[in-house]
Amino acid sequence: MVAAVLAESVAGDAKIVVKKFSVHYGAYTALSGVNLAVARNEIFSIVGPANAGKTSFLRVLNRMDALTSGMRYEGTVRFDGHDIRKWRNLYALRRRIGVVFPLPVGLPLSVFDNVAMAPRLRGVRHRDELEEIVERCLRRAALWGEVKDRLTALGSLLSGGQQQRLTIARALSQDPELLLLDEFSIAIDPVTTMKIEDVLLELKKEMTIIMVTNLVQQARRISDRMAFFHKGRCVEVGETAAMFDGDVRDEQTLDYLRGRFG
């Protein structure tokens, strides 16, 4: 129950606290036994091989389970101390959480409208203000230079890498308190990835970031703490630096981090 103790240690300033958590699709259990806490203004990464339950974890954090037939979770998840199961207006919750998918999804709207959608949903109407938000978010997502002359082009017809960054810009346009990144660099070249990693370190001052990645070096570069998920279980949670230094309880974790995995 070290994980539980760890959870308690950050609970005072925790953005997210997860206890006795499991995710199920019908009779199939995708993830179980998760107890962890994510502190305010930290980058928390979740690493692990495929089918570890990482994405399922993220999907519950913004309550996509409520919109996915057959999907449910058990245990409690607290967001700012509020149990998200008892949240009356899930849309208001999702508005505060930015999400970037592993596969890029540009909505079939103009690039501008893609990024302006979230501000519009929260009531921003003035063109000037929208333009300012769109430009700021596209710059942060390292996409502004490429699309500034074609903001009216369809977001769904951009290249894969561009759509990926458009998705990041869109998530940032929500001005989120919590940013969920699911393998955001899968369709982006290494140089751009580095640029975005720098932006994330910058954004940490404003928000909490939870990042699922299968690049352990990426987790090492930018995350403060991390969790290792494997075969539907949360094996270990700890300080990133310490874990990479070998301070782990389970040998599997170290094997995975050192790239010695089956």
Add this chain to the structure above:
Amino acid sequence: MRSTTQTQAPDARGVAWYLDKAMAYLVFGAGVSAILLIVGIFVFITKEGVGFVWDTVDLGQFFGSPAWRPTSDTPQYGALALIAGTASVTGLAMLIAVPFSLGAAIYIAEFAGGTQREALKILIELLAAIPSVVWGFIGLSVLNPLIIEWFDVPVGLGILNAGVILGLMAAPIMTTIAEDALRAVPDGYREAAEAMGATRWQVTWRVVLPGAKNGLTAAILLGVGRGFGETMAVLMASGHAVQLPDGVFDSVRALTATIAAELGETAVGSDHYQALFTLGILLFVVTFAINLTADLVVRGISNKD
């Protein structure tokens, strides 16, 4: 920078939430209205016809007697001749439509390529759109003189005329549904059979047709349902004589045509009026059963997969 006001609860419901809820109920209502309508149809026609079934008519006479004389001094309500009329016309129509539309579906799905397939499908779709009153007119003014001339009969309106017209009407729909059923057979089956050296028609005959059996059965059933319920074309092309037919040139009267021809002349609530609604109940129940069976047959496929 954060524009949300923190004075209200973080999970407070706003206008958007309530609008969303309201729309969810609204579209649910619209979806359920389909059920209400089909039940409503049954209730309204039963309401008008049920008194007749209980009080007036002898069901033995209704199904057993060919004498449909609603306007005579001693009215008789035997529907047998009308049932025979519907059955003979629909039967002939299916004899024509089933083989030809299955053949056409096989050609379009298995033999025709690219542009030719698209062109044929569009053409068939256009044929399916010709209104039934126009088909009736065709039977009346084009097919009628042809039958008189070719077969040397006094009147060209009858089972043959209505059956041919109905067959041509039902065929495009059956072709479309059958073609869909054939296309639904996975290409992998065809490729596997072709890899073993089977020719196209062998593949069709031994692999595709058995695989599409349920869909094809449903196509035929829906065609039967369509023919059974067709009104205007049968009314205009069948000759309109209430009798048990002896041959394909005989005039007959279908159940649907009887309602269409007589409803305008009846007093609301009279026995005759109620008798026509009773015919309606019969039509509703039979088509309902046909459609239900077709649906079950189609679902049979998906259950097996």
Add this chain to the structure above:
Amino acid sequence: MFQATALNRRNARIETGMRVAYLGMTLMLIVPVLLVLGVLIDKGAPALSWEFLTEVPLKGMTEGGIFPALMGTVALVLVALLASVPVGVAAAIYLSEYAPNTWLTRLVNLAIINLAGVPSIVHALFGVGAFVMFFGFGTSILAASLTLAVMTLPVVIVSTRESLRAVPQEFREACWTLGATRWQTIWRIVLPNAISGILTGVILEVSRTVGETAPIMFTGAAFFLPFLPQSVFDQTMAMSLHLFVISTQVPDVPEALPYAVALALIAVVLVMNAASIAFRVVLRRRKKW
């Protein structure tokens, strides 16, 4: 070796024979209809003229035009659309966006299939029992149009449902994560991307409605009314019923007249259908994702 070749030749002959036989069956369905259409054009076209479309029928419908029937059909179709499109689109939204996989959803789908399969004359009986008498609309445009609306509702529902389902699920999820409600997602993303498919369905519905005769015979269409209806509570002439009337009920109609009406009716229906097909082809080319 030789045997195998003989077998191959035999197979090739059968293959060709089958191809020709099936093509023949296909053509047997199409060619007679095209010939008949040729006859209709041949006999009806001479009577078609601007006056034919804009004049009222004269001398017991043996002369003159079809203006009141034309306008009546337009009125019937418009009112029917006003009733069926909102309900049909909403029902399709329910089925595509909300409906859980339950017995109720199955029941709704089953009801739609049966609604489409009920004979048109039974719809007419329902129209008489429900709209003309129970709701007291009398024989009127309103009653006839509502009957048509009920009858063609499945067309709108099915075509709309299919075009909504063609919008990829990822778009909805992306929109939801931004905090959009289900309805906002439908309104801003799903409907705009399905609208052309929905319109195609509506055009098809119009073409279907234009030709229907049995459902309006006793609910609102009149044999002969040489003036235009003033409100939805009036009766009206309609093209489809007009064709039935002058080809079966009226003596001494010159031959060309019913041919011209049939041709006009077919032209409207085929043009609407061709438009919806063309629309679909254009849509397939103009991909947005």
